[in-house]
Amino acid sequence: SQTIHQWPATLVQPVGSPLSLECTVEGTSNPNLYWYRQAAGRGLQLLFYSVGIGQISSEVPQNLSASRPQDRQFILSSKKLLLSDSGFYLCAWSVHKQMNTEAFFGQGTRLTVV
Amino acid sequence: SQQGEEDPQALSIQEGENATMNCSYKTSINNLQWYRQNSGRGLVHLILIRSNEREKHSGRLRVTLDTSKKSSSLLITASRAADTASYFCATDPQTGANNLFFGTGTRLTVIP
Numbered sequence: 652s653q654t655i656h657q658w659p660a661t662l663v664q665p666v667g668s669p670l671s672l673e674c675t676v677e678g679t680s681n682p683n684l685y686w687y688r689q690a691a692g693r694g695l696q697l698l699f700y701s702v703g704i705g706q707i708s709s710e711v712p713q714n715l716s717a718s719r720p721q722d723r724q725f726i727l728s729s730k731k732l733l734l735s736d737s738g739f740y741l742c743a744w745s746v747h748k749q750m751n752t753e754a755f756f757g758q759g760t761r762l763t764v765v
Numbered sequence: 766s767q768q769g770e771e772d773p774q775a776l777s778i779q780e781g782e783n784a785t786m787n788c789s790y791k792t793s794i795n796n797l798q799w800y801r802q803n804s805g806r807g808l809v810h811l812i813l814i815r816s817n818e819r820e821k822h823s824g825r826l827r828v829t830l831d832t833s834k835k836s837s838s839l840l841i842t843a844s845r846a847a848d849t850a851s852y853f854c855a856t857d858p859q860t861g862a863n864n865l866f867f868g869t870g871t872r873l874t875v876i877p
Contacts, residue, residue, distance in 0.1 A: 657807075685864070694853060695808075695867040710864075741807055745865075751796045751815055751857070754865050756807035 653678035657742045657757030664764055670715075670729040672760050674742030677723065682744040684725040685754065686717055689739040701725060702747060737764045769797075769854050769868035777874040784841040786871040788854030789834075795857045797830055798865065799839050802851045811839075811852075846877040 657674045664670060676682050683702055687695040697710045699717035707717050714733050718726045725742060742757040769790035778784050788797070796815045800808040814821045814830045814837065821828045827840040841848055851872050855865040 694869040700864055753810040753813055758807045
């Protein structure tokens with residue numbers, strides 16, 4: 652069966668520090684991968700998606716970047732965090748090139764920038 | 766924006782009552798999906814309705830879709846305290862990108 656791992660679960664980082672959040676998927680090949688951010692009490696905002704190794708698309712301009720160094724690994728990064736980067740970050744995957752498919756989410760990372 | 770909007774933002778009902786949540790969206794879609802999120806956790810998929818479907822059932826869940834009005838509703842019948850969570854609709858727009866765009870969610874509280 653497929654599983655998605657996201658870590659760490661919580662993170663407190665000072666303003667200006669770097670960030671690296673990692674997400675890995677097991678039990679499937681060539682998944683679509685996504686990073687979402689959820690502000691407190693709000694909906695999910697799509698930050699990045701990837702349809703293959705090294706292929707990253709960004710939905711919104713921001714202080715963050717994403718990379719996909721391996722087929723089932725998706726990394727969210729920042730060189731210098733801002734206070735506004737605080738939020739709940741969710742990684743998700745879906746089946747590649749399949750219509751009408753659902754997304755499977757990790758358990759999220761609560762990032763607090765202080 | 767391709768994001769949908771749910772209403773109400775918050776809903777509080779007694780156990781055993783039905784809960785209805787609505788979702789409106791702006792673009793043409795391949796499908797619309799509903800997800801549930803327990804506080805501080807990831808989202809769990811509940812049900813998917815395709816653009817050519819009008820109604821779908823899964824256990825105590827009933828989803829309707831009106832593509833002419835660009836709206837959907839989620840009905841949870843005979844609610845239980847364990848149904849307390851946030852519920853989000855997500856649209857898969859006809860852009861070919863296979864992305865999901867989420868609404869702002871409805872916070873449901875079921876009082877035992």
